[in-house]
Amino acid sequence: MSELNDIASTLGTSEPIFKITAERDGQLNFKVKQQYVPTKTGDPVQALIVEAWRESLDVYTKRFEKHINIESAYSTIVDTVQKVFVNCSPLKNPKQSTLYKWLNGMPLRYNGPLSPGFIALYRYIVNCNIQGTGNKNNPHAKNVIAILELMKEKYEV
Amino acid sequence: MGVFDDDKLGQLDWMSQMTETIDSDLNATLAKLPDRVAITAVDILPTRNSYLSLSVGSILEDYIERVSKNVSLSWEEDNLLQACYAFEVVGDAEIDIKTGVLSGKITLVKLKQTFSDEELQPLMGKKGIAAIGRSSDYGHADAPIDRLNEILEILGGRKEAMNGRSGKKKVAAIKERLVEIFKTNEWRIRDMALSNKVGFWIKGYIDSGNLCNLVNLTKLKVMTHNNMPIYSVKEEV
Numbered sequence: 001m002s003e004l005n006d007i008a009s010t011l012g013t014s015e016p017i018f019k020i021t022a023e024r025d026g027q028l029n030f031k032v033k034q035q036y037v038p039t040k041t042g043d044p045v046q047a048l049i050v051e052a053w054r055e056s057l058d059v060y061t062k063r064f065e066k067h068i069n070i071e072s073a074y075s076t077i078v079d080t081v082q083k084v085f086v087n088c089s090p091l092k093n094p095k096q097s098t099l100y101k102w103l104n105g106m107p108l109r110y111n112g113p114l115s116p117g118f119i120a121l122y123r124y125i126v127n128c129n130i131q132g133t134g135n136k137n138n139p140h141a142k143n144v145i146a147i148l149e150l151m152k153e154k155y156e157v
Numbered sequence: 158m159g160v161f162d163d164d165k166l167g168q169l170d171w172m173s174q175m176t177e178t179i180d181s182d183l184n185a186t187l188a189k190l191p192d193r194v195a196i197t198a199v200d201i202l203p204t205r206n207s208y209l210s211l212s213v214g215s216i217l218e219d220y221i222e223r224v225s226k227n228v229s230l231s232w233e234e235d236n237l238l239q240a241c242y243a244f245e246v247v248g249d250a251e252i253d254i255k256t257g258v259l260s261g262k263i264t265l266v267k268l269k270q271t272f273s274d275e276e277l278q279p280l281m282g283k284k285g286i287a288a289i290g291r292s293s294d295y296g297h298a299d300a301p302i303d304r305l306n307e308i309l310e311i312l313g314g315r316k317e318a319m320n321g322r323s324g325k326k327k328v329a330a331i332k333e334r335l336v337e338i339f340k341t342n343e344w345r346i347r348d349m350a351l352s353n354k355v356g357f358w359i360k361g362y363i364d365s366g367n368l369c370n371l372v373n374l375t376k377l378k379v380m381t382h383n384n385m386p387i388y389s390v391k392e393e394v
Contacts, residue, residue: 016254026243
């Protein structure tokens with residue numbers, strides 16, 4: 001099991017017990033008795049998975065089933081890394097660089113050999129709070145770009 | 158007994174005659190519906206076709222079908238019946254979808270036993286007017302202009318519509334006039350079924366030239382001059 005799936009498996013669902021009340025217009029209202037709300041642990045990757053968490057009542061299994069779009073969460077991770085490179089690269093036109101083209105051209109498929117690297121980079125970016133900055137001298141941003149260069153060298157086909 | 162006698166009016170008690178209450182099958186339908194319906198878990202549990210929702214309509218549907226038998230209710234009539242009911246929840250009602258257990262007590266309760274005239278008046282004649290159909294259906298060259306003019310003549314109040322050759326405009330004028338008649342209670346028709354027949358008679362005469370329909374409409378119009386509420390007409394069939 002890969003990391004994102006591991007995190008997703010720790011999240012639960014609500015119990016299918018509903019409180020029933022009569023509305024003022026005479027209709028009935030159904031509300032989940034104890035709504036399960038996944039808690040964020042402080043890990044930015046876990047937070048992404050929590051945000052992607054949804055649940056719906058399955059009438060066949062008679063319980064709530066969770067729906068977590070892992071691919072979408074992974075796509076956010078890669079996008080964030082790309083943006084840091086574009087915003088913080090010392091190059092005049094980063095989008096013309098081979099690194100950007102490599103980043104931009106790679107399949108956004110989760111569970112590829114690069115996935116653990118991107119997940120770790122994303123965690124580092126958010127923890128160091130550089131995802132929104134355009135500071136080219138930020139040491140953390142420089143680290144990210146350096147690691148990306150190394151990843152390119154190692155994994156570029 | 159005269160041709161223009163209102164048999165039904167004669168049978169009514171003096172109070173009804175005085176107050177001119179509207180006689181409607183909808184009141185009879187409401188009276189036949191249960192005062193209380195206990196809701197069970199089966200009514201609530203989600204199925205392939207429903208997702209944990211319960212409306213007054215869905216519970217009443219079967220009962221209405223049973224008591225109104227072959228009579229199809231209009232959307233407005235259905236809504237009026239549904240508005241007579243509300244859910245009552247006693248205790249902490251909960252349903253466990255997994256086990257199918259419903260705790261607490263839920264009942265659908267009838268809040269009203271009869272409809273007031275104010276509620277019924279807007280429904281007067283509506284089914285009949287709807288039966289006339291779209292005025293655009295009479296926009297063709299073969300539209301029975303003479304018959305349409307005869308109807309307009311009987312209904313009165315839309316003289317200008319009689320001048321042209323447009324069947325579409327004439328039918329639109331007929332429908333407008335009927336709406337006006339029922340809205341203002343101009344003809345003092347106090348029977349829902351009779352009010353609905355007016356549109357059907359008009360439709361029958363326009364489309365097929367059936368004179369029975371014209372006679373019935375004419376009788377009704379003559380009866381309006383008696384200055385009495387009208388509950389029935391001796392119909393020609």
